[in-house]
Amino acid sequence: MTGAKGGLLPGVKGAFGSVEYELDREATRLRRAGDMDGAIAVLRRRKAIFDWQWQDDKLAKYLQRAGCFEEAMAEIQWLLDHSQARARRALGHQPVSLQQSQHAAYCARLHASAALICKREGRADLQAQHRRLAERYGAIWQRLEPIARADAKEACLRRQEEIAEMRRRLRADRSRSDRAA
Structure with missing residues (x-):
């Protein structure tokens, strides 16, 4: 089954096309554009969605890069x-x-x-x-x-x-x- 944007398994945390996936992509896009504060804010929103399941070290790496x-x-x-x-x-x-x-x-x-x-x-x-x-x-x-x-x-x-x-x-x-x- 595909989601509205063509992603697989909509609503499954971290799955292609899910909100969490889109937030991860947005954070990467913001980092590449030089907006580390925006990227960190997006990753914090993503962490809030995952709650106890959060296990991604990307936020820590972005925080270090932001000083x-x-x-x-x-x-x-x-x-x-x-x-x-x-x-x-x-x-x-x-x-x-x-x-x-x-x-x-x-x-x-x-x-x-x-x-x-x-x-x-x-x-x-x-x-x-x-x-x-x-x-x-x-x-x-x-x-x-x-x-x-x-x-x-x-x-x-x-x-x-x-x-x-x-x-x-x-x-x-x-x-x-x-x-x-």
């Missing part, structure tokens, strides 16, 4: 502070190992972004700290990822078996009611 280093780092910290709860809410139906694996990968990316922001700002001390944290979370992800993949596969097989059992019961119930009629 707001402390605000940029506060945005990174906000993303880190909310990352565990977001992983649980978004992946709560998945095995814990998968939730932890995805969380570790996300934290590695966030700390890598923070290191880049610090590098651009000339803060070698903080850059090194975030680079170490990115590497540490990356190592955690590398250890968890094979476990998470195996657990997810096992959970999928269990769900398939549960569905097959429900279908067998449903057929048996229909068969009994057909005979009773």
Whole structure:
């Protein structure tokens, strides 16, 4: 299904053609035009729409480019502070190992972004700290990822078996009611 502007999945957060997607494009257009304040304002509106699902580091990078280093780092910290709860809410139906694996990968990316922001700002001390944290979370992800993949596969097989059992019961119930009629 396509939206009025030809985008796929209208109303789905972040989907092509959605309000969130259009706001992201608008922020990029404003940045390219040199209007960093406008781009930041648009990204803040986008963050408000996403609410707890917000996980984009673009706002932090734009804040740093606009000379707001402390605000940029506060945005990174906000993303880190909310990352565990977001992983649980978004992946709560998945095995814990998968939730932890995805969380570790996300934290590695966030700390890598923070290191880049610090590098651009000339803060070698903080850059090194975030680079170490990115590497540490990356190592955690590398250890968890094979476990998470195996657990997810096992959970999928269990769900398939549960569905097959429900279908067998449903057929048996229909068969009994057909005979009773």
